[in-house]
Amino acid sequence: MSSCCCGEAKIDYAELDELLKPYVGQPSALIEVLHKTQELVGYLPKEVQIRVAEALGVSLGEVYSVVSFYSHFSVKPKGKFKISLCKGTACYVKGSPEVLDKIQEQLGIKAGDSTDDGLFSLEVVRCLGACGLGPVMTVNDHAHGLLKPDKAVGILEGYRQQV
Ligand code: FES
Structure with a gap:
């Protein structure tokens, strides 16, 4: 993840796609992938959840229910x-x-x-x-x-x- 001049986090989708590549079509890897994705991006906004859902072949609803179940996952960037x-x-x-x-x-x-x-x-x-x-x-x-x-x-x- 990098920051632009206004300080807002920018998501590097090329890097994210690289991370997702080995898990394409593997719904059972969802939790592991979400952990790795959060490590990479810092948090799990909706656009990132969509990318994960599409890659693994699960619904966005499934991704969202896992993200909201575990308090470890965050949909907002971490604070200063x-x-x-x-x-x-x-x-x-x-x-x-x-x-x-x-x-x-x-x-x-x-x-x-x-x-x-x-x-x-x-x-x-x-x-x-x-x-x-x-x-x-x-x-x-x-x-x-x-x-x-x-x-x-x-x-x-x-x-x-x-x-
Ligand atoms: S239980 Fe809180 S520091 Fe060990």
Whole structure:
């Protein structure tokens, strides 16, 4: 994927077609192909889903139902700040569900989604390897631990002000 002068992501269809080539006519490869496609493009907009459906020989509805079922897949580009909140066991018992609720409420999105201004995307992950500091989230590659709902919101506000 590359960016044009306005910063908007441009999809490289030649590269995408190259990726799809070995899977033509193989409906059973759908999930694997969607993973690889998201790695390549960064997200799975409708025009990309159509391309995948045509190549594998499945309906667009089938592609869409897989994309919407797995929170790992995103139909919007990732935000400038990628939030990964841990819901592994240690973080869960120390309150990550409340932190998640607050972040979702504050940003107006659900896990797996991105804000319309393109600033934040949110995903829920399993164990970030810092259980003693739970609840933990990373924003891009920076870890923030011992979260409380209000503390998490304050941290995100700090990122917003960097822009
Ligand atoms: S369970 Fe959250 S960092 Fe390990």
